[in-house]
Amino acid sequence: MKLLIVEDEPNLLSILRKGFAENNNEVSVALDGKTALEMIHNYTFDVVILDVMLPDINGIEICRRLRASKNFVPILLLTALGTSENIVTGLNAGADDYLVKPFKFGELDARVNALNRRAHQETEKIDTIVIGDLEINGRAKTVKRQDESITLTAKEFKLLYYLAKNTGRIVSRDQILDNVWDINFDMNTNVVDVYITYLRRKIDKPFSVKLIHTMKGLGYVIKI
Numbered sequence: 001m002k003l004l005i006v007e008d009e010p011n012l013l014s015i016l017r018k019g020f021a022e023n024n025n026e027v028s029v030a031l032d033g034k035t036a037l038e039m040i041h042n043y044t045f046d047v048v049i050l051d052v053m054l055p056d057i058n059g060i061e062i063c064r065r066l067r068a069s070k071n072f073v074p075i076l077l078l079t080a081l082g083t084s085e086n087i088v089t090g091l092n093a094g095a096d097d098y099l100v101k102p103f104k105f106g107e108l109d110a111r112v113n114a115l116n117r118r119a120h121q122e123t124e125k126i127d128t129i130v131i132g133d134l135e136i137n138g139r140a141k142t143v144k145r146q147d148e149s150i151t152l153t154a155k156e157f158k159l160l161y162y163l164a165k166n167t168g169r170i171v172s173r174d175q176i177l178d179n180v181w182d183i184n185f186d187m188n189t190n191v192v193d194v195y196i197t198y199l200r201r202k203i204d205k206p207f208s209v210k211l212i213h214t215m216k217g218l219g220y221v222i223k224i
Contacts, residue, residue: 001046001116002026006036006062007078008055016049019105020112033057040066045073046116049108052079052090060093067094074115076108129164132224134203134211136164143203150202155180159195160203163212163222172219196220 003020007013008031020027028045030036033054040048052059059077066073075097077090082100090098097111127138135144141157143150152160159180163171173192181191196212204210213221 001112002028002044003112004028004030004036004039004043004045004048006030006033006048006054006059007051008032008053009051015105016108019109023109031055033059033062036062037065040071040073041069046119047074047076047112049076049078049112050095052077052081052086059095060090063090063093063095074119076111076115078103129161129167131164131167131211131222132209133207134164136161145203145207152199152202156195156198156202159192160199160222163220166222168221168223170215170218170221175219192220 003025005013005016005020005027007016007029013029013031017027017029028039028043030039033056036048036050036054037057039045050059050062054062057065059079063075063077066075075095077095077098078101079086079090079098080101087098087100096115099108099111127140129136129138133146137143138161143152143157143160159176162176162179176192177189196214200210200212204212209224211222211224213223215221
């Protein structure tokens, strides 16, 4: 995992950094809220471990600013304030979990791993497109139909994924060239038709229900 630890207490920061690094994580650190916000906006992290009490911008405010900017990186708050009111305030500000100081590193590690797993599972669900018995996972770049894995080339997958994102909508050859081949003008090429044929052999031919349809004079559409 790529972790960001935001903590201004040197001894605790050293322990956390060492512990997570020994577990084969890539660890970055920030000592204050301003630096943390800059790092989160400029780099991608799997989980942010965020102390509530910081010298400039507190952890609660950092949560609010990140969620307001539509940044949904998983955040675990570290707090010395263990009352239910303080915990609720942190969760309502956008934190995904919390841990009250003092704590055992093993528990923190387990919670961070759980946040990372949950985030990846949610991302995978978002990236999965299902059309009838066809399942396309945009994150894993996998395709299944009737639970049978289908092997596609990189360009075949990109074409199928583009069609699938536009399920039920006709897309023209020019739109496909622009979005799949990054060609934004007509080159009098039949590459789209050729790759549609390739896809049909793998996606449609072995199955009774055809999903990829030609709309004469308009383009192609994938639908049940």
